[in-house]
Amino acid sequence: ILIRRPALEVMDILKRLNYNYPLTRFLLYGEMNAGKKFTMTHIMHYCRSQNWVLLTVPWANEWNCKRLDVSFNHHKESLFDLPVHSKILLEDFLLKNMSLIKEFTTSTTYEFSEHEASEQGIPLTDLISFGITRMKFANDVVGALLKELQILANNDKIKLLVTIRGINSFWRKTGQKKEKVQEIHAQQLTLVNQFMELLQSDTKNAVAMCSTESWVNDVTDRKSYLPTELMGKEGVDFLEPFLPIEVPKYGNAELQSVMDYYIDRRWIQAPEAKTLDGRAQIKFLSGHNPYQLYRVCVPL
Amino acid sequence: MALCKGKTIYHTLLGIYKQQISTSYFSTNKVLSNMYKDRVPSVQSIGELNALCIDDKPVEKKIRIPAKSEFSSAVTYDPIVQKFINILMRDGKKEKTREIIEQVLENIKMKQIENYHKATTDAEKAMVVTDPLKVFHGAVENCKPLLILKTIVKGGSGYRVPVYCHERRRLRVGINFIIKTCDTRKRKVPLSTVLATEILQAYNNEGNAVGKKHQLHKECEAQRAFAHYRWK
Numbered sequence: 001i002l003i004r005r006p007a008l009e010v011m012d013i014l015k016r017l018n019y020n021y022p023l024t025r026f027l028l029y030g031e032m033n034a035g036k037k038f039t040m041t042h043i044m045h046y047c048r049s050q051n052w053v054l055l056t057v058p059w060a061n062e063w064n065c066k067r068l069d070v071s072f073n074h075h076k077e078s079l080f081d082l083p084v085h086s087k088i089l090l091e092d093f094l095l096k097n098m099s100l101i102k103e104f105t106t107s108t109t110y111e112f113s114e115h116e117a118s119e120q121g122i123p124l125t126d127l128i129s130f131g132i133t134r135m136k137f138a139n140d141v142v143g144a145l146l147k148e149l150q151i152l153a154n155n156d157k158i159k160l161l162v163t164i165r166g167i168n169s170f171w172r173k174t175g176q177k178k179e180k181v182q183e184i185h186a187q188q189l190t191l192v193n194q195f196m197e198l199l200q201s202d203t204k205n206a207v208a209m210c211s212t213e214s215w216v217n218d219v220t221d222r223k224s225y226l227p228t229e230l231m232g233k234e235g236v237d238f239l240e241p242f243l244p245i246e247v248p249k250y251g252n253a254e255l256q257s258v259m260d261y262y263i264d265r266r267w268i269q270a271p272e273a274k275t276l277d278g279r280a281q282i283k284f285l286s287g288h289n290p291y292q293l294y295r296v297c298v299p300l
Numbered sequence: 301m302a303l304c305k306g307k308t309i310y311h312t313l314l315g316i317y318k319q320q321i322s323t324s325y326f327s328t329n330k331v332l333s334n335m336y337k338d339r340v341p342s343v344q345s346i347g348e349l350n351a352l353c354i355d356d357k358p359v360e361k362k363i364r365i366p367a368k369s370e371f372s373s374a375v376t377y378d379p380i381v382q383k384f385i386n387i388l389m390r391d392g393k394k395e396k397t398r399e400i401i402e403q404v405l406e407n408i409k410m411k412q413i414e415n416y417h418k419a420t421t422d423a424e425k426a427m428v429v430t431d432p433l434k435v436f437h438g439a440v441e442n443c444k445p446l447l448i449l450k451t452i453v454k455g456g457s458g459y460r461v462p463v464y465c466h467e468r469r470r471l472r473v474g475i476n477f478i479i480k481t482c483d484t485r486k487r488k489v490p491l492s493t494v495l496a497t498e499i500l501q502a503y504n505n506e507g508n509a510v511g512k513k514h515q516l517h518k519e520c521e522a523q524r525a526f527a528h529y530r531w532k
Binding site: 269285 | 374375376381405406409413416430431432433
């Protein structure tokens with residue numbers, strides 16, 4: 001049995017929550033390669049088996065680093081749009097939640113520009129496919145989607161799970177470029193502002209899970225792993241009443257069971273490594289780190 | 301006279317015993333050579349040894365060379381893999397070559413595990429070898445030649461003569477065959493993938509590296525008329 005302890009704690013809390021209160025926020029933190037992504041996938045799988053709607057942002061630093069098109073926003077002048085990134089988000093959302101959103105319809109009209117607008121009463125899938133085909137308005141469609149989901153959750157129709165991986169990239173400088181603009185900060189993107197509004201709203205039946213990662217920083221700056229150092233003062237003030245959960249490294253019993261699993265699956269092959277002496281050497285070389293255990297056993 | 305002779309013999313024997321405890325080059329498990337394997341020495345420590353010969357005559361001592369930093373007694377150490385790394389290395393960049401060969405072993409392991417799970421019957425499953433080190437050793441063994449051509453000058457002109465050679469030389473020639481078939485200039489694929497396919501083919505006696513060995517053997521047969529030039 002290979003489930004780790006922080007995942008079981010969160011699942012236990014989710015069973016006993018009172019869903020009439022507004023959003024609860026979890027924060028996963030831990031050292032590099034300790035297994036935060038792994039526990040997140042466990043919790044997502046559990047929520048899917050209970051028929052929740054999943055909104056996932058697999059890696060939030062992509063909005064900062066990957067250089068695709070940047071455009072100006074129509075409604076507000078100081079913000080920047082990312083059409084291609086929001087298109088990827090919408091396609092992902094459609095794939096995951098196709099069977100659960102079939103019956104719901106929009107409640108109000110949304111105006112994207114002077115000539116184009118969506119009417120009231122359209123099924124939600126039409127809204128999303130409109131955003132995928134017309135990339136120019138994809139970012140506005142994302143904002144409309146988030147408002148619709150909030151209205152649906154407040155009426156006790158669906159349950160929402162929002163996961164963001166690498167939330168400490170919201171308070172950094174980006175590497176995006178635009179002509180005649182010198183520097184773009186992460187607070188000037190519309191996607192970031194939309195998600196920050198979601199996290200501070202008062203929706204019922206919703207849970208948010210975030211994680212701070214030290215992968216976001218530069219190669220020379222990756223020693224700290226505590227959330228106060230990574231997010232800074234602004235981040236901690238923004239997320240103030242949250243539940244911190246630590247993901248520790250392996251203990252002694254966990255190491256032995258993982259090595260048994262590797263021997264069963266034929267990842268460890270050398271006969272010298274299967275003895276007690278060999279296991280003690282592997283334990284010393286890996287340093288109780290899950291990823292380093294995997295790399296040490298490669299030539300064995 | 302008899303006492304003096306015995307003293308010199310005693311000194312030289314002690315000196316030899318002190319020098320000959322050294323690690324051999326290609327043994328992982330055996331630190332002492334076979335001669336000293338089952339003997340229990342009567343002198344248990346170096347201090348007692350030094351106390352025996354009181355007036356320390358200077359015997360011819362060999363200079364002790366310190367061990368290289370790549371030797372270790374860890375589980376992940378293998379001497380033939382280490383030799384391969386040293387020959388592949390260029391410009392003294394050992395970390396880069398070590399990472400390449402880690403990738404090679406990983407690729408071999410993944411392919412063989414795939415073949416293991418695809419095989420349906422039990423008999424086929426027993427035939428697939430999933431240990432990457434066994435595949436590596438077997439491939440290097442299949443690439444070693446038996447004879448080598450050596451140029452001997454006789455009467456003003458040089459002839460190529462087939463000749464026996466040491467185990468060390470054969471290893472190096474075998475490893476060179478594998479490396480030179482893979483390391484071409486016009487290659488768009490990383491070295492580790494090309495090496496992995498080449499080693500898997502050599503384990504089954506196919507491919508270009510084993511073909512080079514067969515070519516060498518054919519040339520030795522063609523030149524066998526000059527084999528007596530080895531001895532004057």
